[in-house]
Structures are given as C-alpha cells and as structure tokens.
Amino acid sequence: MSDNLREVFDLTLFGEYRAVLxxxxxMSLGVFTSSAVLALALGLGIALLRVGRRPWLRRYAIFHTEVARNAPDYIMIVWVHFVLPLLVGKVIGQRLEFNPxxxxxxxxxxxxxxxxxxTFRAGIEAVPRGHIEAGQALGMSARRITWRLVLPQVVRRMLPESTxxxxxMFKATSIVSLIAVPDLMYQVQMVSAQEMKPMPLYTGAALVYFVIVFCAATALQSFSSRWRAKVYA
Structure with a gap:
C-alpha cells in the first residue's frame, strides 16, 4: 500500500478531533430532523389540497409540487439564505438576515x-372508495374519515417510498456547510484547513454517513415490512 493510500485510510486524525466532529x-442530525418534520407536515397539507374539491387550491398544490421537486438542493439552500431575506426585507421595510x-x-x-x-397523494388515491363510503354511512365527518380511515392506510402504503x-434528505444535509451551518462537513473542512490532511477526514466523514444511512435504512425497511403486513380496520 502506497503512502498516499495509507494516509487516506488512516483515521487517527479523525479520532483526535472526534469531539468537534x-x-x-x-448539528447534521438536528437539521435533518427539523427539515423532515416540516417537510412531512407541508407535504401532507399540499397533498390534501391536491385531492380537494377547490380548483384554485389544486392548481396551487400542483405548482408547489412541481417547483419543489425540480429545485436543486444546492441552489435552494443558497437562494433561501441570501435572496429570500432580501425579498422579505423589501416587504417589511427593514434589513433582514436568516440564521444559517x-x-x-x-x-x-x-x-x-x-x-x-x-407520495401522500398517491397513497390517498390508492385508498379504496368503499372505505370512505363506509365511514360516511356511519355518520363520520370528512375530517374524521381522513384521520381515522384514510391516513393510517396512506402511511402504511407510503413507508417504502418515504424511506x-x-x-x-439526510445525505443532502452534507451541503448545508455552504452557508456556514456548523455541521459535520463544516467541521471537517475547518479541521482540514488546520491540519492540511483532508483525505482521512473526508474518508471518516464518508464512513459516518454510510453507517448511519445503512443502519437507518435497514431498521426502517424492517419496521415497514412488519407493519405493512398487519391488517388494520
């Protein structure tokens, strides 16, 4: 093994800075958890508008979905941090800065x-119409039907895709250091600039991401398979 290759896999430096890393x-996990909760809530709201009865709300939901799905993560992070504060500041008439x-x-x-x-929309439309009609026959309100009959089935159907x-989303958190969020990659960059040995640090970061993603994906898939196998009334 050459000296350069040996340096790549020598994670001693990664271990020395383990507290900072x-x-x-x-911080990376905090960004992921917060954005995941917000994305789920916003996605559910947009999906309900998409399958609703009001045409203008359906058009807005379609517009939101298409813009969101076609916006690159990299550009959107930079745009929200640098451009959106300028637009909001113009509206409110004062200088505004967002926390990274x-x-x-x-x-x-x-x-x-x-x-x-x-994903929510596809799950909602896959619910058999007879289930909804049965709820209506029992005198359930539209809101109660949605929360008690439709959404439990939707969640079960959407688990594989949502995984x-x-x-x-978690892998996308690796680029939030662009706007100086002190996440794992930001700390790796800072230590690399100080020690002038980027390869072992980036190798260690890659291994950390791999282990977390692999373990989380395995656990979610196992949970999804067991839960979807159950029959809910």
Missing part, C-alpha cells in the same frame, strides 16, 4: 415537501 454530526440553521431547514423542507406531497426520501 461529533458536535458537527449532532433555519435557512437550511426551510430550504430542505421546501424541496422535499414536493416529494412527500406526491428513500428520508435517506436522500
């Missing part, structure tokens, strides 16, 4: 809300 990893953490959460939530909206979307 672990702090960055927690909130900018990253808003950008990722917006992008992935489009994917979740389509892939969660994985993509």
């Amino acid at each position: 672990l702090k960055g990893l927690w 953490f909130y900018s990253a959460v808003i950008a990722l939530a917006f992008v992935y809300s489009g994917y979740f909206a389509e 892939n979307q969660f994985i993509s």
Whole structure:
C-alpha cells in the first residue's frame, strides 16, 4: 500500500478531533430532523389540497409540487439564505438576515415537501372508495374519515417510498456547510484547513454517513415490512 493510500485510510486524525466532529454530526442530525418534520407536515397539507374539491387550491398544490421537486438542493439552500431575506426585507421595510440553521431547514423542507406531497397523494388515491363510503354511512365527518380511515392506510402504503426520501434528505444535509451551518462537513473542512490532511477526514466523514444511512435504512425497511403486513380496520 502506497503512502498516499495509507494516509487516506488512516483515521487517527479523525479520532483526535472526534469531539468537534461529533458536535458537527449532532448539528447534521438536528437539521435533518427539523427539515423532515416540516417537510412531512407541508407535504401532507399540499397533498390534501391536491385531492380537494377547490380548483384554485389544486392548481396551487400542483405548482408547489412541481417547483419543489425540480429545485436543486444546492441552489435552494443558497437562494433561501441570501435572496429570500432580501425579498422579505423589501416587504417589511427593514434589513433582514436568516440564521444559517433555519435557512437550511426551510430550504430542505421546501424541496422535499414536493416529494412527500406526491407520495401522500398517491397513497390517498390508492385508498379504496368503499372505505370512505363506509365511514360516511356511519355518520363520520370528512375530517374524521381522513384521520381515522384514510391516513393510517396512506402511511402504511407510503413507508417504502418515504424511506428513500428520508435517506436522500439526510445525505443532502452534507451541503448545508455552504452557508456556514456548523455541521459535520463544516467541521471537517475547518479541521482540514488546520491540519492540511483532508483525505482521512473526508474518508471518516464518508464512513459516518454510510453507517448511519445503512443502519437507518435497514431498521426502517424492517419496521415497514412488519407493519405493512398487519391488517388494520
């Protein structure tokens, strides 16, 4: 093994800075968790508008979904952090700056809300019409039918696809260092600039992402398979 290749896989430096890098990893997980919750809530709302009865709301939902799904993560993060404050500042008449953490959460939530909206919509439309009619025959309100009959079936159907979307979202957190969010990659860059040994640090970061994604995907797929096998009334 050459000296250069040996240096790539020598993770001693990664271990020496584990406290700083672990702090960055927690920040990455915080960005992912916050953006995932917001994306799910926004995606569900857009999906309900998409299948609703009001045409103008359906048109807005379609517009939101298409813009979100076609917006690159990289560009959206930069746009939300640097351009959106200028637009909002013009409206309110004062200078405005966004915290990098909130900018990253808003950008990722917006992008992935489009994917979740389509997943929710497909799940809603896959629910048998007879189930809804049975709820109406029992005198259930439209809201109660949605929450008690439709959504439990939707969640069960959307788990496999949503697992892939969660994985993509977590990997997308690796670019939030563009706007100085002190995540794992930001800390790797700072340590690399100080030690002038980027290869082992980036190799260690890649291994961390791989382990987290692999373990989370395996656990979610196992849970999804078991839960979907059950029959719910």
